[in-house]
Amino acid sequence: MKKIYTLLFTAVLAFSATAQTTISQWNFDGATPAEAMLPTVGSGTFITIGGVEDNLTSGVMPAGNPSTGKGYSIKTFPEQSVASGTAGFQFSVSTVGYTGIGVTFDPRSSNTGSKWQQFEYSVDGSNWIVLSNNGGLLANDFLNPVSLTLPATANNNLNFKFRVVxxxxPTTSNYAAVGTTSTYGPTGAWRIDNFTVTGSTLGVNQNQIQGLKVYPNPVTNGTFYINTNADATKEVVVYDVLGKQVVKTTTTNAVNVSNLKGGVYIVKITEEGKTATRKLVIK
Structure with a gap:
């Protein structure tokens, strides 16, 4: 748990610079699927969804972009005419401390795979919002890279998720195959490579709540208090060190955390459009 907390709070404190930077990246070049699923830069979680299976040849993934590496490949998609928008790739990345979130990746499909991909994101970790689709441009090559800019709600967000399904x-109830002379089939395989989440680190002036005090800390009686110069209504969200939201409330001062176990938490406070994040210890 200590290691997970260190990664999380490092992101929380990254407020001093303003340059665009890579928050997390996957190049999928690991020797096994389990290794390939780990980010090569930063932290985060990658999973496959909708019942798909890894598409392996002799235990390894096919070539990526460039072909000297690997790309993560999946197959066993839904049958024709069912379960649209359920199967594909999903990523979870904390964007705490960052603004101007962008996502880029290199997609590819076999000829019998679905050529239509939809891009969705979540800002609360459970509800999904459609961002856009690929216009049916998926091909049996890596010549159509995807570059997307996320809405402001993805900024400075502990629960940001993104998926490709x-x-x-459009206007049909059928999947369309990538190959112009091919027929869609569930065994058609998708690949993804170089999935990258970028952002600009928040400046102190962007993230400063004047006169902010969070006390007592550690919390010993089940309640902590928030004082600011503005003394305005605040949205307060408390996360555990795994990034799970455990408390969400609106208050001007007191926050009840009597239902939480002792441990280390992260508190996100938003007041009059400004956001700050603090470590909170509960005993």
Whole structure:
């Protein structure tokens, strides 16, 4: 738990610079699927969703972009005419301390895979919002890289998630195959490579709540208090060190955490459009 907390709070404190930077990246070049699923830069979680299976040849993934590396490949998509928007790739990355969130990646499909991909994101970790789709441009090569800019709600967000899912061709109830002379089939395989989440680190003036005090800390009686110069209404969200939201409330001062176990937490405070994050210890 100590290691997880260190990674999380390092992101919380990253407020001093303003340059665009890589928050997390996957190049998928690990020797095994389990290793390939780990980020090569930063931290985060990658999973496959919708019942798909890893597409391996002799225990390894196919070539990526460039071909000297690997790309993560999946197959066993839904049958024709069912379960649109359920199967594909999913990433979870904390963007705490960052603004101007962007996502880039290199997609590819076999000829019998679905050529329509939908891009969705979540800012609370459970509800999904459609961002856009790929216009049916998925091909049997890596010549159509994707570059997306996320809405402001993805900024400075502990629960940011992003997924790429297979969808029906627009105005139909059928998947359309990548190959112009091919027929869609569930065994058609997708690949993804170089998935990268970027952002600009928040400046202190962007993230400063004047006169902010959080006390007592450690909390010993089940309640902590927040004082600011503005003394305005605040949205307060408390996360455990795994990034799970455990308290969300609106208050001007007192926050009840009597239902939480002793340990280390992260408190995100938003007041009059400004946000600050603090470590909180509960005993």
């Amino acid at each position: 297979s969808i029906f061709a």
